[in-house]
Amino acid sequence: MMGYDPPPNDPLFSFYVQLETRVRKDHPLRKIKELIDFDFIYDEVRKTYGEKGNVSVPPPVILKLMLLLILYNVRSERELMETLPERLDWLWFLGFTIESPIPDHSVLSKARKRWGEDGPFHDLAKDIADLHQRLSFLLRKTSAGSRPYGSGLSIGVRGL
Numbered sequence: 001m002m003g004y005d006p007p008p009n010d011p012l013f014s015f016y017v018q019l020e021t022r023v024r025k026d027h028p029l030r031k032i033k034e035l036i037d038f039d040f041i042y043d044e045v046r047k048t049y050g051e052k053g054n055v056s057v058p059p060p061v062i063l064k065l066m067l068l069l070i071l072y073n074v075r076s077e078r079e080l081m082e083t084l085p086e087r088l089d090w091l092w093f094l095g096f097t098i099e100s101p102i103p104d105h106s107v108l109s110k111a112r113k114r115w116g117e118d119g120p121f122h123d124l125a126k127d128i129a130d131l132h133q134r135l136s137f138l139l140r141k142t143s144a145g146s147r148p149y150g151s152g153l154s155i156g157v158r159g160l
Contacts, residue, residue: 001050001052001053001054001055001056002042002049002055002056002059003055003056003058003059004042004058005058005060017098019088019091019092019097019098020092022089023088023092029089029090029092032093033093038060038063038064039060041059041060041062042059042060045059045114048114048115048116049114056107056111057103057107059111061094061095061103062107062108064094065080065094065107066108068080068090068093068094069108077105077106077109078105080105080108081102081103081105084102085102
């Protein structure tokens with residue numbers, strides 16, 4: 001059964017950390033979030049989900065996770081999920097809070113299998129390359145020293 005993003009609500013107990021205020025205004029992920037409505041994926045993958053069963057991680061979250069994996073040149077899906085709780089910018093981009101449960105690394109490989117070889121992941125690399133070129137002006141403004149771990153969007157997409 002396909003999961004949907006629930007409307008955000010404040011947790012009962014809060015640490016008073018608003019991720020919105022913790023992500024700088026010129027962060028590249030802000031621009032991506034502003035330019036792309038990831039909800040388009042629901043229509044593309046709806047036929048691959050049943051009506052009964054466990055609720056999945058919402059498809060837009062899966063797509064955003066794959067985008068982070070490629071754009072930030074993360075070595076593995078396992079490493080992505082292990083790093084996720086440490087990266088406030090990634091949590092914000094995904095619509096998570098600090099208290100949000102982190103999906104298991106296997107959700108990405110399961111989604112690729114479910115969505116098919118010619119599914120949304122197939123063209124993701126080409127779409128990211130196109131996005132990379134469109135946002136190159138933004139990427140040039142972001143110096144390597146200002147990015148956590150010295151990595152960023154300007155690496156991780158081959159062929160550019």
